[in-house]
Amino acid sequence: MTDTERCPVDDLAxxxxxxxxxxxRDPVPAWAELRGSCPIxxxxxxxxxxxxxxxxxxxxxxxxxxxxxxASPGPIVIDLPVEMxxxxxxxxxxxxxxxxxxxxxxxxxxxxxxxxxxxxxGPERDYSERLCNDLIDGFIDAEGCxxxxxxxxxxxxxxxxxxxxxxxxxVDDFIGWVRGVLEFGLTDPELRLKSSNLIRDFFAAExxxxxxxxxxxxxxxxxxxxxxxxxxxxxVVIGMCNLQLVAGIDTTxxxxxxxxxxxxxxxxxxxxMAEADDALWDTAIExxxxxxxxxxxxxxxxETVEYGGVTMxxxxxxxxxxxxxxxxxDVFEDPDTVVLDxxxxxxxxxxxGIHRCAGSNxxxxxxxxxxxxxxARIPEFTLGDxxxxxxxxxxxxxxxxxxxxxx
Amino acid sequence: MKIHVDRDKCEGHSxxxxxxxxxxxxxxxxxxxxxxxxxxxxxxxxxxxxxxxNCPEFAIAVIED
Numbered sequence: 001m002t003d004t005e006r007c008p009v010d011d012l013a014x015x016x017x018x019x020x021x022x023x024x025r026d027p028v029p030a031w032a033e034l035r036g037s038c039p040i041x042x043x044x045x046x047x048x049x050x051x052x053x054x055x056x057x058x059x060x061x062x063x064x065x066x067x068x069x070x071a072s073p074g075p076i077v078i079d080l081p082v083e084m085x086x087x088x089x090x091x092x093x094x095x096x097x098x099x100x101x102x103x104x105x106x107x108x109x110x111x112x113x114x115x116x117x118x119x120x121x122g123p124e125r126d127y128s129e130r131l132c133n134d135l136i137d138g139f140i141d142a143e144g145c146x147x148x149x150x151x152x153x154x155x156x157x158x159x160x161x162x163x164x165x166x167x168x169x170x171v172d173d174f175i176g177w178v179r180g181v182l183e184f185g186l187t188d189p190e191l192r193l194k195s196s197n198l199i200r201d202f203f204a205a206e207x208x209x210x211x212x213x214x215x216x217x218x219x220x221x222x223x224x225x226x227x228x229x230x231x232x233x234x235x236v237v238i239g240m241c242n243l244q245l246v247a248g249i250d251t252t253x254x255x256x257x258x259x260x261x262x263x264x265x266x267x268x269x270x271x272x273m274a275e276a277d278d279a280l281w282d283t284a285i286e287x288x289x290x291x292x293x294x295x296x297x298x299x300x301x302x303e304t305v306e307y308g309g310v311t312m313x314x315x316x317x318x319x320x321x322x323x324x325x326x327x328x329x330d331v332f333e334d335p336d337t338v339v340l341d342x343x344x345x346x347x348x349x350x351x352x353g354i355h356r357c358a359g360s361n362x363x364x365x366x367x368x369x370x371x372x373x374x375x376a377r378i379p380e381f382t383l384g385d386x387x388x389x390x391x392x393x394x395x396x397x398x399x400x401x402x403x404x405x406x407x
Numbered sequence: 408m409k410i411h412v413d414r415d416k417c418e419g420h421s422x423x424x425x426x427x428x429x430x431x432x433x434x435x436x437x438x439x440x441x442x443x444x445x446x447x448x449x450x451x452x453x454x455x456x457x458x459x460x461n462c463p464e465f466a467i468a469v470i471e472d
Binding site: 114116344353361 | 435462
């Protein structure tokens with residue numbers, strides 16, 4: 001939908017629009033208004049959905065299992081033309097465990113989690129440190145760079161490609177496919193399906209390869225994982241790889257980009273981080289995750305659920321508004337200010353409950369390594385043309401163009 | 408002071424482990440458990456409160472003052 005076709009929103013409580021350019025640029029005022037007037041809002045747009053805005057409600061709804069299903073975790077109803085429906089992969093293994101409910105969610109998650117614990121991601125830390133410095137080498141002699149395109153966007157695809165053990169030279173393809181699914185594809189079902197199938201075909205070939213030529217990588221490890229004495233089926237491994245790519249790229253680059261956007265525009269915070277110790281880095285990263293939480297997931301009711309004064313009917317979509325929850329003044333003091341040394345920060349940027357982001361440790365590490373590497377070599381920087389900054393929103397919110405000037 | 412991580416509530420956010428590896432560890436799935444039977448060494452009471460206040464699952468509690 002183009003902006004000229006977009007109907008203006010006249011009542012947020014009954015007609016919010018997650019793709020409204022003002023909402024994408026800064027959703028905080030809309031959440032504040034709704035928390036005061038209609039904490040669980042509804043819209044008919046994009047197939048209809050509910051939007052909780054209070055921390056307590058988002059926490060409660062994230063834990064409504066099995067009443068709310070994760071089988072269709074995208075934020076809008078994708079209405080595929082009939083002739084394309086049979087090409088679309090449905091079911092729990094499309095991207096397990098994120099697309100699964102218990103019991104499949106439980107065993108697929110158990111198969112995946114050991115590879116993403118704080119201790120398991122050591123090799124990725126070393127890799128990320130080298131990568132970030134190589135990227136900075138590429139632009140540090142210039143007057144500036146695009147912090148989103150030249151830096152943030154380049155990091156997560158390479159880290160996850162390295163972990164999966166796939167060809168690094170395909171990174172531009174990965175970026176294109178993932179944006180085709182999560183960004184442009186949300187309003188273009190054909191592109192979404194095509195991108196999704198390209199990812200699946202790519203990983204189907206990788207899985208066939210690892211079954212005969214095992215390597216030292218995550219795809220091999222998943223191929224060799226047994227649940228109750230049986231290997232994971234190919235379809236499940238392919239779905240898990242799909243998840244790694246789709247969930248591991250847009251999200252983390254959005255967080256790194258939002259952090260750079262913040263510091264480029266907030267001189268005092270930038271100066272403070274240029275001299276930060278590890279304790280301040282830890283709280284600052286959590287605070288940036290809270291304030292600029294990129295990810296909104298969704299559930300679908302599979303039975304009638306009455307909660308918080310609303311009745312959700314079977315099939316209704318409910319947005320897991322983790323970003324909105326993280327700005328709730330009932331939980332966070334001064335929620336709409338970035339407080340770099342915030343000590344109490346029970347944010348839910350990575351979700352809550354059984355679908356807590358499986359890659360959260362990897363994402364935090366990438367944020368820490370990328371921002372520390374940047375600040376070590378580029379402690380002074382400002383925003384270039386503010387009007388040239390663009391934001392993506394919907395499922396994953398973050399800057400997509402971010403001109404930065406050094407010095 | 409004694410703390411306890413409720414293993415049914417913990418979902419592996421690892422914030423406690425990042426903030427206070429002397430008080431908690433994580434298992435092979437990344438889920439947390441208290442060290443030293445939950446006994447908080449003298450002088451680390453504030454750290455214990457910090458990990459309680461930063462758990463997104465409300466999974467850590469003081470079980471003995």
